[in-house]
Amino acid sequence: MYRLGLDLGSSYTKGVVVDDQNKMVDNYCVKTGYSFEKAAAKIIDNFSENYQLQSPYYTCGYGREQLSVPCSSNSEIIALAKGVFELYNRKCSIIDIGGQDTKYIKINESGQVDKFKMNRKCAAGTGSFLEEIAFRLDISPQEFNAFGEQATDEVKINSFCTVFAVSEIIGMIKNGTSLPNIIVGIYSSIVTRCIELSPVEDYLVITGGLPDTHPLIVKLFSKVFTNSGSPEHSQFLAAYGSVLLNK
C-alpha cells in the first residue's frame, strides 16, 4: 500500500506517492482548472495504474478541504516545511514561489515553523505574474528560460502591477531592448519581490513550480544568497510533507 499526498494549488495540483519507507516514489502534476475534484481524479487515475493507494489521502493547498473522498488536511506551509526538513534536516529558510502566492518560511533545527510570511494582496512575484506576461507577449512560459539563458544584460522592471509591467516591457521592446535581457529582468523582479518578504537566515531553499521550470531564477537567487539551492521536484515537497506529517 502507498500513501497519496495532494497539494491542491490555485494553478496546479501536485500529487506524490509515498512508500512505507517514507520515500517519494512518484509524482505527477496537472493544471487545477475549475475543479479541484477533477484535478485530483486525474492524478489518482494516473497513479492507480501502478500503485495501490490507501485511504485517507493527505491534502494541502487551497483545495485541501474540497474533495469528497476521506482526506486529512494541513496548511501547505506546514506541509512544505515538513517536506523540506525531511530532505535537509537542518535549520533553514524557504522561499516558495507558487501560482498566486509567494511564501517565506523559517524553520528551526527541530523542523518547526518559527515564522512565515506570504506575499501581499498582489500577484507580482508569483507564477501568475510570469504566465500573464508570457500570454501578453505571446510566448510559451516554457520558452522563457531558454530565452533568458541568451541574455547579455539585465533590464530593470519597475512596475508592481502585472498589467503595467507588460506595458513597461512593450516600451522596452519598442526601444530595441532584446527579449532575453527583458526576460532576465522579469526573473529578477520576481526575485526582488521574494527577497523583500523577510530577511533570509541560514541556508535558503527555493521551492515551487516556478524554480522547477525556470532554473534561471534559482541562479539569480544564488547571486544574492550564495548559501542557497533548490532540490529536484521542489514543487512536490508540500504534497510530500502533507503525507509525512501523518507518518
Next chain:
Amino acid sequence: MENNNKLEKTEIVKLESVAALRKTMDDYFMRLKDAAENGTAKIAWCTSVGPAELLYSMGFEVYFPENHGAMLGTTKIADKYIPSAVVKGYSPDICSYLTTDIGAFLQNETPLQKMGFKSVPKPDILVYNTNQCREVADWFGFYAKHFDVPIIGVTTPLNIGELSPAIIDSVSKQIMDLVPELEKVATQKFDMDKFRERVGLSHDGCALWRKVLETARHKPSPINFFDSAIHMGPIVVMRGTQYAVDYYTILLAELQERVKNNTGSVPKEKFRIYWDGMPLWYKLSSMAKLFAKLDACIVASTYCNSWIFDDLDPAEPFISSALAYSKLFIVRSDEVKEDVLENLLKDFSIDGIIYHESKTCARNSNNRYGLQNRLFEKTSVPFLEINGDLNDPRCFSEEQSIIAIETFIDQLAGQKALV
C-alpha cells in the same frame, strides 16, 4: 488540522446579553429618529472619540457616522457604495468608513431605513476631534457643506509621546472653545454641573467597559473580540449616558458568571490571540467561526481597548477630557504603543498577535513602521500580518488569509508542544 471533512464543529458560545444590547441600541436610534422627525432635540454629529459628554450635557442627541460606517461594513456591500464617493473625488485609498458612508448617502441608502428612518438624521452641527485621524474632519466637511450647518472641532497633535501640560492645556482650551459655538445651536445653555454629571457617567461607563474587557484575562476567556466588537456599540455612541452604564452592568454580570463557571467563549480555548487593527466588518461571523474551529480565542484587541476613557474626572471635566482623549492609543507615538502592547500581552497571557494591516486605515495599522518586529524582539510573542480592510471587501483575500491564520495557529501549536 485533522480530517477536514470530519471536523468537529465548534462555535462561539453566544452571550445572553445580546438581547439587552439590541434594545439599548434600538432605543438609542429611536431617540435619534424622534429628534430628526419630531424635533424633540437638536442633533449633533460627533466623531467616535469626540467630546460626546459635552454634547449630551447640552441636550443634543448625538449621531456617530463611524458607527454608521461600521453598520454599512457589516452589510458586506460597501463596495456598492464606495464608487459613488470615488467619483466625487474621494480616493479609494482613504478611509473606507468615509467612502462607504458618503457613497451610501449619495445613493440615499442607509441600514437605518430598516428602522424606519427616511435617511441619516440631519445634523444641526458637526463636531470632530482629529485625535484618531484627519479624515474625520474631511468627512464631516462634506456634510457641513451639504447640509449648510456649522462644523467645529478639536485638532489634537499626532504622535504624542509624553502627555505634556502644554498638550493637555491646548486640547482642553479647544474643548472649552466649542461651548459658545454649540450654544448658538443648542436648546440649552452650557451648564457646568450637567457637564460634570455627563463626564462622571462616561467615566463610569468606561470603567465598566474596562472590567468587561478584563474578564478576558481569565482562562478560558468568557468573551472574544468578535463579541466585543459588537458589544462596544453603547460605549461608542452612548458615552456619558446612564444607558451605557446600565448596559455594561448587565454584560459584566453575565461575564463574571461565566468566569465563575469557567465558561469560555470558545469552547476549547487552547490559543489566546491579540488582534491589532480594525475588525474586518464584512467577515466578523466567518472569522469568529474560523478561530473557534481552531480553538483560538482573540482575547484582547487594540480596537476595543481604545474606548476606555477612565481618566475622565467630573472634578476637572475639561482637563480630564483633554487627558482622556489625548491618551488614546491611536494618537500616541510608537514607543508608547509598544509599551501598551507589551503590557497587554502579559496581562492577557497572549500566545500570538495578528496585525491586520488595513488598506484604507493607516493610523489603525500598527505594523507599517517596524513595531511588529521591535515588539517581537522584546517579547518573543510570534506574530502574523494579514492584509485587508475595515470595510472594503475588495482589499481582502479570504482564502489566502485563512491559510495564513490556520498556519499561524499550527505554528503556535508546534511551539507550545516544545515548551
